[in-house]
Amino acid sequence: MDFQFDIFLASLPSLLRGAATTASLAIVSIVIGAAIGLIGGICRVSRRAVLRYPVILYVTVMRGVPLLVTLMFLYYGLPSAGILLEPVTVAIIALAAVNGAYVTEIVRGGIQSIDPGQMRAARSLGMSYSLAMQRIILPQASRRVLPPITNESLTLLKNTALVSTITLSDLLRSGLEVMTWKANTFSPFAGVALIYLLMTLPLVWLNSFLEKRYRLR
């Protein structure tokens, strides 16, 4: 073991800069992914095939292709088709798309878990389908989907480590740089792991808070 406290301390500023990149990537992708997921989930339960089938295709592709492959494909594959994207853009597209696919499935499950009697009661009162969705179904579904979405966001935060492969100086890559610079492996990676852990903790707490809060009803 080659843990040296001074190297650990010296690596921290560099690691924290990387952590900032990781955090902003995660936040942006979580927000965009949530928006995609909400719209995707609603389309997924629609009676209209034109809304439903494209979403099914999207979810199937994003869930079936490894995130690392998606990143590689967008970053190294697309330029050969004349499309050159910034690493940050590639990272956000890939992360948000994957997150959006998983959130779509969560939202679909949430909507479908609501008793069909709720929709029947709302429609019987003269509400349109969209009004019933908006006022009756989604408010109830949101309570059920928030804990799994938090969980999915946690996974996404950790998956951002994969963007280090497309030259982005995220937390992991910063650790790798410190390793080469200081010729020490243990100390920077101890810092990297610790910072990932600290960043995920708020999400873990949020998750258990939401689960507790919505357990009753």
Added chain:
Amino acid sequence: MSEPRMKDVSSPVPALVIRRLWKSYGQNDVLKGVSLQVEPQEVVTIIGPSGSGKSTLLQCINFMEPFDDGEVIVNGKHIGYLPNTGSTRVRMPEKQLNLLRRDIGIVFQQYNLFPHLTVLGNVIEAPIHVRGLSREEAIARGRQQLDKVGLLVKQNAYPSELSGGQQQRVAIARALAMSPQLMLFDEVTSALDPELVGEVLATMRTLAQEGMTMIVVTHEMAFARDVSDRVIFMDDGNIVESGRPDVFFSNPTHDRSKAFLRRLNGRHEPSISSALTTSA
């Protein structure tokens, strides 16, 4: 096909006209050409064995169950399909359907209250967002309806905090808050514990006395006998017998109605014999 109809000024438009209603699920015919007319302020109970098509008939009236053939006319307006479109039937636009449904109240076996809203929230939701009432007016009307079903004190409670009977009374208030012209009750006491049935039936009884037009699918024979103006016995997708409750229960004419009533008598649950001797 259409018989010449005379304009009669003295008789109002029927609250409900059902003509030759057919409905099937795949190979299974649930309704086989049911016809029925209900006058304003009339209280009609529909009884019959389970699977006879009673609930389906009710769901067809507000077109929550689309029917395959025939027509349903509520307060003179066709529902579900556009009238007079020749041989091809055209389903009416959703918007038009939504407008018609506002005037038809329905209460379900499983209450179906909105669990994320308070009792008052449940009652004012549709008046505000469907009828377009101001919040103040909706609250005023909603409180009135809650008072009528005796649950004004629970206006800020959530449905999960109420008993089944109370939830069902809120469901009745929610339907009434839309000022419907016709109320449908779909086995509203079937999911309730026996001791909670009475409070719901009492609410419905009051409503009937106030002159609400009601169609009630029920297993409560005492209610059918005491409150309704007409009893309809359904079996196997058909209306088998229809008549005044006293006549129907004391002297059913059809074999299947007789058999049904005999079966009820054979049970030790609140049976028709006890129902007939204990008048409310």
